[in-house]
Amino acid sequence: MxxxxxxxxxxxxxxxxxxxxxxRPEIIPNSEGERITPSAVYFEEDQDGSIRVGLEAVxxxxxxxxxxxxxxxxxxxxxDWKKSIDGRDxxxxxxxxxxxxxxxxxxxxxxxxxxxxxxxxxHFDEARRKATMDAGTLAGLNVVxxxxxxxxxxxxxxxxxxxxxxxxxxxxxxGTFDVTILDIDGQxxxxxxxxxxxxLGGVDFDNKIVELFEEAYRKEHNAELIENEQDRAKYxxxxxxxxxxxxxxxxxxKMLYGAAGSVRVEITREQYEKAIEPLIARTEMLIxxxxxxxxxxxxxxxxxxxxxxxxxMPVVQKQLTEKFGxxxxxxxxxxxxxxxxxxxxxxxxxxxxxxxKVDSGIATGLKKVQLKDVCNHSYGxxxxxxxxxxxxxxxxxxxxxxxxxxxxxxxxxxxxxxxDGQTELQVTIxxxxxxxxxxxxxxxxxxxxxxxxxxxxxxxxxQYSYDANQRMHCRFLDEQSGRTLExxxxxxxxxxxxxxxxxxxxxxxxxxxxx
Amino acid sequence: MIEIIVAGCLLxxxxxxxxxxxxxxxxxxxxxxxxxxxxxxxxxxFIDESLPSxxxxxxxxxxxxxxxxxxxxxxxxxxxxxxxVTEGRSHPQQVLSADxxxxxxxxxxxxxxxxxxxxxxxxxxLAVWTTVAQFPCQILRFAQRGRRKLMFCITVVDAESGRxxxxxxxxxxxxxxxxxxxxxxARRRDVSRSCVELAAFSLGTASSFxxxxxxxxxxxxxxxxxxxxxxxxAAKMVGMIERAVSGLxxxxxxxxxxxxxxxxxxxxxMELALxxxxxxxxxxxxxxxxxxxxxxxxxxxxxxxxxxxxxILLASECRIQEPSCLLGIAPEMDEQSFRKRLTEEYRxxxxxxxxxxxxxRQQADQVLTLIADIxxxxxQSCS
Numbered sequence: 001m002x003x004x005x006x007x008x009x010x011x012x013x014x015x016x017x018x019x020x021x022x023x024r025p026e027i028i029p030n031s032e033g034e035r036i037t038p039s040a041v042y043f044e045e046d047q048d049g050s051i052r053v054g055l056e057a058v059x060x061x062x063x064x065x066x067x068x069x070x071x072x073x074x075x076x077x078x079x080d081w082k083k084s085i086d087g088r089d090x091x092x093x094x095x096x097x098x099x100x101x102x103x104x105x106x107x108x109x110x111x112x113x114x115x116x117x118x119x120x121x122x123h124f125d126e127a128r129r130k131a132t133m134d135a136g137t138l139a140g141l142n143v144v145x146x147x148x149x150x151x152x153x154x155x156x157x158x159x160x161x162x163x164x165x166x167x168x169x170x171x172x173x174x175g176t177f178d179v180t181i182l183d184i185d186g187q188x189x190x191x192x193x194x195x196x197x198x199x200l201g202g203v204d205f206d207n208k209i210v211e212l213f214e215e216a217y218r219k220e221h222n223a224e225l226i227e228n229e230q231d232r233a234k235y236x237x238x239x240x241x242x243x244x245x246x247x248x249x250x251x252x253x254k255m256l257y258g259a260a261g262s263v264r265v266e267i268t269r270e271q272y273e274k275a276i277e278p279l280i281a282r283t284e285m286l287i288x289x290x291x292x293x294x295x296x297x298x299x300x301x302x303x304x305x306x307x308x309x310x311x312x313m314p315v316v317q318k319q320l321t322e323k324f325g326x327x328x329x330x331x332x333x334x335x336x337x338x339x340x341x342x343x344x345x346x347x348x349x350x351x352x353x354x355x356x357k358v359d360s361g362i363a364t365g366l367k368k369v370q371l372k373d374v375c376n377h378s379y380g381x382x383x384x385x386x387x388x389x390x391x392x393x394x395x396x397x398x399x400x401x402x403x404x405x406x407x408x409x410x411x412x413x414x415x416x417x418x419x420d421g422q423t424e425l426q427v428t429i430x431x432x433x434x435x436x437x438x439x440x441x442x443x444x445x446x447x448x449x450x451x452x453x454x455x456x457x458x459x460x461x462x463q464y465s466y467d468a469n470q471r472m473h474c475r476f477l478d479e480q481s482g483r484t485l486e487x488x489x490x491x492x493x494x495x496x497x498x499x500x501x502x503x504x505x506x507x508x509x510x511x512x513x514x515x
Numbered sequence: 516m517i518e519i520i521v522a523g524c525l526l527x528x529x530x531x532x533x534x535x536x537x538x539x540x541x542x543x544x545x546x547x548x549x550x551x552x553x554x555x556x557x558x559x560x561f562i563d564e565s566l567p568s569x570x571x572x573x574x575x576x577x578x579x580x581x582x583x584x585x586x587x588x589x590x591x592x593x594x595x596x597x598x599x600v601t602e603g604r605s606h607p608q609q610v611l612s613a614d615x616x617x618x619x620x621x622x623x624x625x626x627x628x629x630x631x632x633x634x635x636x637x638x639x640x641l642a643v644w645t646t647v648a649q650f651p652c653q654i655l656r657f658a659q660r661g662r663r664k665l666m667f668c669i670t671v672v673d674a675e676s677g678r679x680x681x682x683x684x685x686x687x688x689x690x691x692x693x694x695x696x697x698x699x700x701a702r703r704r705d706v707s708r709s710c711v712e713l714a715a716f717s718l719g720t721a722s723s724f725x726x727x728x729x730x731x732x733x734x735x736x737x738x739x740x741x742x743x744x745x746x747x748x749a750a751k752m753v754g755m756i757e758r759a760v761s762g763l764x765x766x767x768x769x770x771x772x773x774x775x776x777x778x779x780x781x782x783x784x785m786e787l788a789l790x791x792x793x794x795x796x797x798x799x800x801x802x803x804x805x806x807x808x809x810x811x812x813x814x815x816x817x818x819x820x821x822x823x824x825x826x827i828l829l830a831s832e833c834r835i836q837e838p839s840c841l842l843g844i845a846p847e848m849d850e851q852s853f854r855k856r857l858t859e860e861y862r863x864x865x866x867x868x869x870x871x872x873x874x875x876r877q878q879a880d881q882v883l884t885l886i887a888d889i890x891x892x893x894x895q896s897c898s
Contacts, residue, residue, distance in 0.1 A: 080873060137806045199880055277895075278887035285861040285890065292858070389819075390779035433866050436822070441871055476566050 004350060004362065005116045006152065006342025007103060007141075009132065010235040011073040011175025012202055013200050013309065014039045015339035016107045023365020025156065025343035027336050030054065031410065036335050037106075039174075041098050043067045043085045053102035053514045058237070067234035069095050071203050074175050076135075077128035093131045097138035102514040104139055115357065116141050117346035119338050121176040122148035122197025122376060125430055125442050138506045145349040146282070148194060149173070150180035151373065153307040153332065158184045159344060159369055161331050165302035166192075168290070169336075170283075170328065172316060173308035175201035177283060179290040181301070188370040193404040195290040200282055202243070202310045208275040209239035209267065213256055216265040216338030223260035231258075245311045246272050273315045280319055287323065293404060304328035309335055334373055344369065352468070379404040382428040382437050383415050393418070397430050397437045399462045410465035417458040423450050425460065427476050429487060448476050448485040534876055538582035547729045552640040554580035554685040557668040560652070569653065574687075576648040581640045582671055582885075589634045590674040593647040595627040599657050600686075610665070611656035611696060625655060631671060652689065664688055700742050702775040704752075707740035709776070710784035711756050712768040713813075714791040717805040728794050729753050735787055765805070769812035781813040782823075789824055793831035800837040807840075817843070830879045839889050853893060861886050 005018040006025065013036040017025045030037045032055060042057035042111050044050045045067060052060055061068035067085060075081040075092040082089040100118075107113045120132050127147050136143035147155075150169035157163065163184045171178040177200040181192045211225075213235055217225035226232050238254065245252045251268040273280075291298065305321050306328045311317070320328045332340075347366045350358050378401040387394040416427065425448040432440030450458070461477040476485040525576050545639050559575040564683065584591070598607040612618050612625040619626040627648045670682040694702070711732045715724065724732075729750075736749040744752075756763075772780055788809050792798050798806075803824075810820035821843050828835060835841055842860045844853065864886065867879035 037591075077869075078873075080869075123869065127871065128869065195865075197865055197883075199883070277891045278884065281887040281890045281894075282861070282883065285858050285886070286865070288854070288858045289862045289865070388813075389816075391777070392779045392784055434863070436826070438826070439867050439870060440867075440876060 003107075003111050003113050003115075003344065004346045004358065005107065005113050005346055006147075006263065006339050006344070006346050007116050007136075008037045008098065008149070008152070008336075008339035008342060009073065009100065009118050009120075010039055010173055010338075011071050012039055012328060013037065013174060013335060015336055016103045016113070017336070017339040017343040018107070018113070018116075019343050019347050019365075020363050021359065021361040022116070023344075023347060023362040027338040027339065028107040030103070031109075034044065037099070037103060039070070039072065039096075039099050041069045041072070041095055051098055051514050053099055056515065059480045062230065062234050062237065065229040066281045068233070071175050072096055074203075076198070077131040079124065079127075093135045093138060094505065095137035096132070096390075097509060098512070098514050099136075100136055100139035100141060101509070101512075104141060105514065113174055114142050114345060115144050115350060116299045117145045117147050117152075117349060118143055119147050119149045119152045119340045121171075121196050121198070121340045122150055122178045122180055122194035123176070123198060125377060127441070134502055137502050138509050140506065140510065142510075144346055144353070145323075145341050147345040148178070148180065148373075148376065149176075150178045150194060150307060151182075151189075151191060152304065152339075154182055154184070154189055154191075154341065155344045155369070155371060156337045156341035157305055157329075157332050158189050162186075163303065167298050167303045167305055168287070169305045169307055170287075170311060170316075170320065171292060171307040172283065172310040173201050174310070175199075175288065177201055177308075179286050181290055181294040181296060187368045188372075188470060190372040190406070191374045191404075192296075193290055193293040193374065194287050194376065195293065197201060197282055197286050201308075202240070205243055205276055205310060205313070206239040207240055208279070209242050209272065210235050212267055212271065212275055212457055213254070213265065217256050217260075217263055220263040221258065221260035223258060225258040227259060235298075238321050241274055242267060243272070243313070245444055247314060269314070280315060283316070284319065284323070288511075295462055298324055305332070305335055306330050307332075307334055312464070336493055339368045345371075373407050373468065374404045375401055375407060375409060376470075377402070377431045378433045379464055379466075379472065380430045380432075380440070381415075381462055382426075382430060382442075384399070384418060395437050396435055397432065397440045399433065400462060401466060403433060408465065410463065411464040412461055415460050415462060417450065417454075417456055417460065417494065421455050422456065422458075423452050424448070425450060425476070427462075427474075427485065427487075429464075429474055442488065444487055446485060446487055448478070450478055450483065451481045454480065538545075550581060552581040552679045554582065554671075554683055556666075556667065556684045558667050558687040558833045560687065560689070570651055572652040573649055574652055575646055576667060576669060577644040577646050578669060578671070578683070579641050579644045579843040581638060582634050584634045584637045584639070584673070585637050587634075589637075589680075591680065591832055592635055592672050592674045593629050593631040593633040593738070594646045594670045595629075596668045596670075597625045597655065597669070599662045599663050601662070604666065606808045612654050613656055614650070614654040617654060621843065623656075628673070655689075655691075656693075657691045657695050658697045660691050660693060660698065662688060662690050670750070670845065683821075696737040703740055703742045704744075705771055706758065706776040706780050707736050707742075707744075708752060709768040709772040710780065710787050711736065711737075712763050713765060713772070713784050713809050714788040715756055716763045716765050716768065716808050716881060717792055717802060718795055719801065719805065723741050724757060725794070728791055729757070729759075730789075731790060731794060732756075735790075739783055739787075765809050765812045769809070772813065777809065781815060782819075785810055785813060785815055785820065785823055786827065793800040793828050793833045797834045797836060798828060800840065803835075803837060803840045825882075829882065830874070831891055838885050842889065843887065844893075846890060850894075854890075857886055857890050 003018045005016060008015045015036045016028045018028055018453055020026055027035045038058045040057035042052040042060040056390045061273055069083055072092050072095045081092055104113050118132055118136050133143045150171045167184050169180040176198060178196040180194040183190045214225050235272050242252045246269045251266055256263045256265055301324055304324055317328055347362050351363060360454040372495050378399045379401040380397050383398045384393040384395055387476055408444050427446050427448050428442050429444040430440040431443050434440050459479040463475045465473045472489055474487040556578045561573055563571050582878050596608055597610040599610050600607050610622045617625055617627050629647055659760045667685045671680045732753045733749040737744050772784060788806055792802050792806055792844060825841055843856050864882040865881045867875055870876050
């Protein structure tokens with residue numbers, strides 16, 4: 001039997017965990033013996049087809065930043081983003097698949113890794129989830145599911161610690177920030193809500209330090225410190241070191257070498273914390289939003305669990321202590337808990353969908369674990385109601401399934417045809433909370449054919465349902481004729497790559513060597 | 516004397532012979548009054564009490580008499596046209612139809628064509644009053660409101676060749692209780708003008724307007740006024756507004772707009788003012804206040820004004836001098852309302868940060884950074 005595993009495909013680091021014989025998750029170190037692998041890729045110039053992934057890629061990056069890719073997760077699902085290397089365009093999925101390939105390769109020394117669950121930020125939309133699944137498939141993995149990072153962390157937390165009550169998972173990673181509120185009762189977890197900030201993480205904190213470098217250099221020499229991508233790559237890496245050091249010390253001294261000469265700078269923790277204040281303000285606002293969505297007060301939260309490398313910053317812990325009145329928990333390894341939880345989620349998913357694939361020891365180990373998840377986004381449809389103020393029809397996004405509704409869930413709304421003799425209805429399935437259709441993702445559009453020669457105002461019942469495996473089913477029913485249109489898709493089925501394309505790309509990538 | 520009597524008798528006999536000969540048709544054409552079966556039409560107004568008030572009044576058009584076709588078995592149609600001749604037959608005004616069924620192609624003028632069946636013989640007579648058209652009075656649109664004198668023109672035509680066979684006219688009176696299309700046209704003009712005036716007002720009455728702004732207004736007048744204004748007319752209106760800019764007030768223009776426009780016009784005016792502000796390059800605090808004032812006088816709710824302002828101004832390349840206004844933050848807000856307002860905005864823009872459109876994503880990123888900066892500065896200054 002192949003290994004059941006979970007992968008945390010992070011913005012800055014990735015990690016692999018597997019379930020042992022009794023259903024306990026454990027980290028599989030990479031070939032360098034490290035428990036986490038930098039999510040960085042470097043395309044070697046000289047050695048044909050050879051690609052470096054991990055620490056070596058980070059080290060090589062300063063040599064030629066044009067051939068290196070870091071923080072690819074921020075571009076996941078972006079159809080326009082491409083990295084052009086030696087005449088070949090690499091998509092975010094393909095680059096992520098190289099990282100996953102390296103992880104799979106390193107983790108398959110004892111036994112092959114096949115069935116995996118990959119973690120994604122809770123706020124990832126369908127396109128990003130699909131892109132993540134595609135990346136796994138391209139790497140030759142059987143992606144049995146996707147799990148939200150804070151949920152994975154909570155799964156690991158609840159199964160390893162004795163916890164009861166309302167918990168907030170504060171996941172500040174390398175590139176993204178998620179807040180999840182859940183109720184834990186032993187090994188039973190009920191997610192209440194998740195909120196995320198797509199563009200807030202360690203990288204943004206690093207950038208603030210780079211700005212401090214630039215400011216100091218400008219002040220001294222009245223010249224720019226960073227003149228090219230090579231300089232930027234160098235100082236981004238140095239900023240990351242400074243940030244980490246400032247989590248342990250009060251100040252850091254650094255020599256900056258630019259075209260106009262050198263300068264010795266000292267960055268204090270106070271200075272740094274002031275610079276990142278707007279970013280910390282964003283985390284606080286996200287907490288407020290999450291609390292509001294969970295209809296909870298600050299006092300309702302009994303524990304705050306820290307996840308993600310950026311939570312090591314003292315300012316984060318200080319802010320949370322001030323807000324909640326108690327210190328946040330660092331009960332689990334902030335870099336590893338997501339992959340460990342993802343492995344548990346993989347076991348739970350296989351137990352539900354294909355129990356034969358799960359060893360009896362693992363099944364027994366996971367027997368008591370229960371997870372009740374919620375809808376990650378709101379789903380709706382585009383309609384044309386009459387605006388009360390203008391008296392005219394306006395195009396609106398009408399939400400049918402609300403975000404954070406416990407799974408499985410189902411909801412129905414009735415809409416009406418607009419014109420006499422209307423024989424077609426363009427149905428659009430949307431994802432997003434906005435009323436304005438310009439600001440929501442249109443994840444599917446179909447044409448529903450209706451009978452001819454009927455007056456306007458024929459009722460059309462729209463029913464959306466979402467099951468525990470994140471499969472969504474949409475049914476459009478014309479009441480008068482009984483005609484139906486059914487649309488079904490799994491988390492991410494609407495992505496950019498069709499199945500045939502994925503298989504073709506997987507074949508191509510199979511020959512690519514990662515080191 | 517005898518000769519005269521004989522000649523008279525011969526004349527009478529000839530006339531009788533002609534009357535009963537095939538030449539009779541020509542004779543009747545020359546002297547239709549001689550025909551006791553003269554072709555005639557009549558217009559009746561009736562009320563169908565089974566229908567709801569407002570749509571219960573109908574015109575019924577009927578014809579009777581001879582239809583002098585050139586040969587037997589002619590397929591015929593009946594055309595009905597209506598003219599408003601209140602100002603005299605020499606100044607007829609068009610009567611429009613609100614129902615496409617009573618129009619000819621794209622033309623909005625009232626026009627009804629109905630199949631009149633086959634006329635069996637070339638001098639057949641329609642012996643009883645026959646209804647050839649019946650339509651609700653409410654579909655008719657007149658130039659002006661009030662008592663209208665209508666001229667109904669009924670023409671029987673050869674269905675194949677389209678050639679006129681015979682025609683008749685009848686007059687009727689009708690009281691039109693709605694605004695006439697000419698009155699509405701004039702009001703739409705006023706509404707359009709008011710919209711542009713409000714846009715001009717929002718930039719400040721001392722402003723001179725760039726060619727881009729004037730082009731926007733001209734195009735807007737042409738596109739949105741619904742009265743088919745030409746480029747020259749639109750430019751003329753813009754010129755007039757520009758000359759009168761110093762006397763503009765939000766109140767006066769809003770009142771005109773509210774009196775003559777529909778409620779949607781207020782939103783159109785708001786959008787135009789915002790687009791104008793976006794084109795001005797920099798939206799100063801004063802301009803934003805004026806925009807807000809315009810929204811208020813138009814009775815537009817603040818949340819809708821802010822949503823439109825964010826959508827239009829952030830999508831443009833203009834610089835916003837006081838971005839906190841755009842987020843609905845007022846300096847006098849207490850801390851709790853300030854936090855609540857910012858959190859609401861944060862929630863909204865954070866959901867847009869993963870939008871498929873890179874422009875929306877970029878906007879969302881910018882606004883989130885802005886929100887965080889505003890919050891940091893405000894709370895710092897409070898502490």
